[in-house]
Amino acid sequence: MTNTAGASGSGSGASSSPSSASLARIEPYLLLAKSARGAAAARIIHEATAAPGCYVFAELADTPAVNDLSADTATHGKTLALLELFMYGTLADYQARPDAYPPLSPAHLAKLRQLTLVTLASQSRMLSYRHLVDALQLSGDEAGSSSSTPNATLAPTMVRKLEDAIIEAMYSGLVAGKLDQKKLRFHVDSVMGRDVAGQEELKGMEEQLREWYVVLYNDSTMLVL
Known part of the structure; x- marks a missing residue:
């Protein structure tokens, strides 16, 4: 398995290298x-996928020990x-495919x-x-139960549960941003990069950086004006 640690996705959030x-x-x-x-x-x-603080696995995936497992996919x-x-x-x-994986522990699910x-x-x-x-x-x-349900229907306990999850991720250095408790949304300033699957994701990263540059340029121009 050959992989690269970096940003994941092709959107407009600014991604940084893993800490x-x-x-x-x-x-x-x-x-x-x-x-x-x-x-x-x-x-x-x-153990590594459940361990606290381990969020990038490209180096582990590239070890001979892990590569050798590919020879026995049945096991x-x-x-x-x-x-x-x-x-x-x-x-x-x-x-979508829970049977494709071994049972996940609470630590796995939380991560x-x-x-x-x-x-x-x-x-x-x-x-x-x-x-x-x-x-x-x-x-x-x-x-x-519906994703189309307006934000206003979120119970206060659910809002707190979500905000606690976001704050925990922020303290872990995974994301940075601001919680808008009035409009019930999270504004992303930066995000840790995940492992990159291949060339397609690398192209997405390049496009993402271009988009982010445009955003920063426009913001700086408005400040000057």
């Missing part, structure tokens, strides 16, 4: 992978799918929710609370 702290968190698993093979390598993937196919899910995927990807927020923030500078509640699968009976 040094995030890259450092994967180091122990890279060291373990040097001598691991088979089931031991698969176990490293399970390790779901584990490899798990790794790719945490490299590029979202909660929606998991929900996948954070990574889903990162992907959404890389695609748009303005995210409505309603959209985020649905995409992060925070909704329950109190929040309504």
